[in-house]
Structures are given as structure tokens and as C-alpha cells.
Amino acid sequence: MHVIVLERYPSSQRGGQERSLSDVARILSDRGHHITLIHTHPGNLLSEYSLFCDQILTIRALNLTKHWRSPLWLIQDLFKISRQIRVATAQPNCLIYINQPYDVPFAALLSLIKQWPIVCHLRLPAPKKLSLPCTLGLYRVNQFISVSQATCEGWRTRINAPITVVHNGMIPDRFDRTCSENELRQRWGIAPEDRVICYVGRLDHMKGLGTLLQAFVQVLKNHPQSQLLIAGKPLQSHESHRIELEQLSQNLGISDRVKFLGHVDVPIEIFHISDLSILPSQWAEPFGRSIIESMMAGTPVIASRVGGIVEILSDEFASGLFTASNIEDLTQTIEAHLHWRSEDPGLGDRVKASAQKRFNLEDKLDDIEKVLANTVAKSI
Numbered sequence: 001m002h003v004i005v006l007e008r009y010p011s012s013q014r015g016g017q018e019r020s021l022s023d024v025a026r027i028l029s030d031r032g033h034h035i036t037l038i039h040t041h042p043g044n045l046l047s048e049y050s051l052f053c054d055q056i057l058t059i060r061a062l063n064l065t066k067h068w069r070s071p072l073w074l075i076q077d078l079f080k081i082s083r084q085i086r087v088a089t090a091q092p093n094c095l096i097y098i099n100q101p102y103d104v105p106f107a108a109l110l111s112l113i114k115q116w117p118i119v120c121h122l123r124l125p126a127p128k129k130l131s132l133p134c135t136l137g138l139y140r141v142n143q144f145i146s147v148s149q150a151t152c153e154g155w156r157t158r159i160n161a162p163i164t165v166v167h168n169g170m171i172p173d174r175f176d177r178t179c180s181e182n183e184l185r186q187r188w189g190i191a192p193e194d195r196v197i198c199y200v201g202r203l204d205h206m207k208g209l210g211t212l213l214q215a216f217v218q219v220l221k222n223h224p225q226s227q228l229l230i231a232g233k234p235l236q237s238h239e240s241h242r243i244e245l246e247q248l249s250q251n252l253g254i255s256d257r258v259k260f261l262g263h264v265d266v267p268i269e270i271f272h273i274s275d276l277s278i279l280p281s282q283w284a285e286p287f288g289r290s291i292i293e294s295m296m297a298g299t300p301v302i303a304s305r306v307g308g309i310v311e312i313l314s315d316e317f318a319s320g321l322f323t324a325s326n327i328e329d330l331t332q333t334i335e336a337h338l339h340w341r342s343e344d345p346g347l348g349d350r351v352k353a354s355a356q357k358r359f360n361l362e363d364k365l366d367d368i369e370k371v372l373a374n375t376v377a378k379s380i
Contacts, residue, residue, distance in 0.1 A: 001376055002034040002054075002094045004116070006103050011043030013263050014235055015202055016289030017123045018045060020147075020168055021099045024121075026052050027365045028372075059106075095376050100124055101155075104137030117142040117379040119372055122163070125284040125307065126154040143375045145368060147287040148308025154284065164371050167311070168287050169364030172356045175296035177272055184273045190227065195338050198229040198274040198299075200267045200290045203242050208280035208304065208325060210248060215280075215330040217252050223338060228254075231261040231270055271297035276337055279303040282324050288312060295355035298348040300340060302333050312359075317351065 005025050012019050022045045029035045029052035036055045039046070049056055096118045098107045107118050118141045130138075135158075144163040146152035152163050177184075182192065190196055197216070201207055209230065216228050234241050242260065249258045264270060267290075271277060277294035279285070284307035291301045291312050301317070303309045304324035313320050320337065322329040340347045 001373060002036065003028055003372065004094060004096045004110070005035060005037050006096065006098045006107060007037060007039045008103065009041045009043050010037070010039050010045040010049060011041075012045055012265070013043075013233070016168070016287075017099060018043070020123065020289065021121070022048055023170075023361060024365065024368060025049070027361065028369065029053070031365075031369065093376050093380070095119060095372055097121070097372065101130070101134055101138060104141065105133040108137035108140040111140050115379075117375050119143045119145065119375050122146040122151050122155055123286055125151055125286055126158055130158070142379065143371060145371055148311050150284065150308045150311065151286045164367070166364055166367045166371070167308075167359060168289055168292065169359045169361035170289075170292055170296055170355075171361050172296055175268055175271075175293065175298075175352075177297075181273065184269055188269070188273055190273055191225075193225050195223055195226045196229060196274045197226065197276050197278055197334065197338075198231065198270050199278050199280070200231045200264070200270055200293070201279065203230070203232050203234045203245065205241060206281065206283040208282040209245055211282075211325050211327055211330060212278055212280045213245065213248050213252060213254070213258070214327045215334065216258070217254055218327070218331040219334050219338070220254060220257060222335060226257065226338070228258045229261060229270055229274065230258065231264040231267055233263045267293065268297055271299045274299050275339075275341065276334065277301045278330075278334070279309065280324070280330060281306055281309070283307070285309050292355055292359050295351045296359075298352040300337055300347055300351050302330070302337060317354070 005021065007018065007021055009018060010022065025035050035053045036057065037049050037053045038057045038059060040059055046056065094114065094116045096107045096111055096116050098104065098118065098120050100123060101120060104120065110116065111118050120141045122144055138159050141161050144159060144161055146155065146163050146165045147168050149165050152165050156163065185192060199209065199212060203209065219226055246260055249255045271294045277299050279288055279291055279301065281304045287308040288303060291303060291309065294301050300320060301313060302320045302322065303313055305321040306324050310321065320333065322333040
């Protein structure tokens, strides 16, 4: 099978969506499948793709309606696309694999020319409105994969093709501790007696970090030896939002207990030095990759009761759910779990074991590979 992967931004600095796609493509290559990457922007994941891709092709845009603003642009890019597509079509049993519905227009054009099937991985919630090219292009998609049942239900009324739910997965070995917690705390300047709460992800409005900062004010009243680490940078929000959050921490009088770390390439150490990981999202989080990263590291998670998060924090871990944007509920949930190391010392091991069993990437790739292979077989 030859998988034509479409990715606008092959960069790990944008979030979990791009990293998840590169993981899937790499393991498909390890299993003997041919991979061609078609992208529009440079990114740090290109070096990883270059290790296993048959080809890496660059085009001007995947979003036809947004970037192609004149007939001349359209003709120029069509010639360029056609020339590059011919290079990429040497393998039989080809399949187009896209990471989001917004790339459907280009995928549909490519499918129309080559008569290849399309599989679309739904990693974003269904928007209130889709452009006409995206709406029409969705009818050419043969199969959808959704990262959660919640995301699946949101898209079900928009599309006619079948949807298979496959939760995201990760490689457990990546989250093994490489040194002791004391060594890590010294490296990051954390006192042994401090309780550490962390957030790892994008610094966007929808992530609810204002709620977290206000809840942390209340936590510090009862637990003054606490620190809040915030790792990440804005993506959809402007850089001014990071400045607003830093200013809010100063206005709340907690800036000496809050550290804004910026983008961290390898956030595993942050999870290892933390007592709790928080995801205070205000939007319908499709899955919540950082939740699995934290759990794989053995760090319990507190998160909003929204979207696909409830499918991860289930059973005994559902006690970590709180009502989105509710400062009091978040505060109480944090305080109920902050001292788990002394009150329930086996919790970290149970969190890690659950994540490894339920979200192992190799197991998830079995399901994804089966969907891709069945889609190709039906199209022949």
C-alpha cells in the first residue's frame, strides 16, 4: 500500500495533531508501506519524515479557497501539482490520507485525477460552518477515522461515509524516567517539598488557562508550597495572549509561584517532576494527547469534562474531571488529588498501567492499518 499523506504544517510545535500524524506515518512505513508526504509549510518534523518517506513534495497550499485568490495562481499551482503528482504515483494500491477535513479540497482534486480513495482522520471538532469546497469535497471521502466517540458524534450529521473510532496512542517506552525525581527537580529548580502542577499545550483562549490561574490562587491559600508550570506557546491566539496570562498571574499576586516555560521540545521531564497535570479546556477537546502523555509518565490528570476527555478519564480516573470554566470545581478537584503521593501512593502506577494498556500506539495502528487496507481493497 502506498499512503499519500497530506500535512500543512509538519511541526511538533503546533500541537498533538501533527505529532500524531507523523507517528502513524512512521509506523506504517515500519510495517512495509510506502509513504509520500505532501506539505505546504516547513517544520521540524520534516527531518523525521525524511527518514522513512519515499518522497516529500512541497506545494503552495492545501486550502484551495483560502490561498488561491486569482485564476493565474490557480493555473500555476495546478500545473505544479500535476507535475509533482506524476512523480508520486509510481506505486499501486495508493490511498490519500488526510489529517483534517479542511484539506479535503486538495485531496478531492487528487482523488478525482487519480481515482484513489481518501481516508480522513477527524482530529478536530465539527465546526459550525464549513466552506462550500470542503462540504462538497467531503462527499469524495471514502472512510473517516475519529479520535473519539465525542468527535465522531459531532461530525456524523455532516458526512455520509462510515466513521471508525480509534483513540490516539503513544509508545510507552518514550515516557520512561531516565533519572531520579530528585535529580530532575534540581535540574528544573524545584524544591523537594514543593507540590508541582503543570499545564503542557497551546496557550490559546480555548484552553482555559485563565481559569487555571484563578484556581491556583485558591490552591495556594491552603498549599503555599505549590508551583504551577505552564509549557507551550500560542497557536490560534496571538502572542499577546501569553502576555495577558503573565499579566494576570501578576495581578493575582502569584507570579512568584508560576513559571511560563515557553515551548518545550521534550515535555516528558515536566510530567515527571509534576504531582498533577491539568487540562482546563473550554472547547470540545477532540481527545487530549497531553492527558495520555501525562498518564504514560505516571502523573495523574485533572481535566475539563468536555469532548473526548471523558473517554480517557473514565472509571476511577473520572474523579479528575471538573466542570469547564468553573474555578471552584477546579480548585476542589486539585486539592482532592494534590497529595496523592502520601494519601494514595499507588495511584501513579495505576495511571501509567491504564494508559499503557488502553492507548498503546502499536495496538491503535493495528486498527488504523486495517481501516486503510479495507478502504484500498474496496476501491480496487
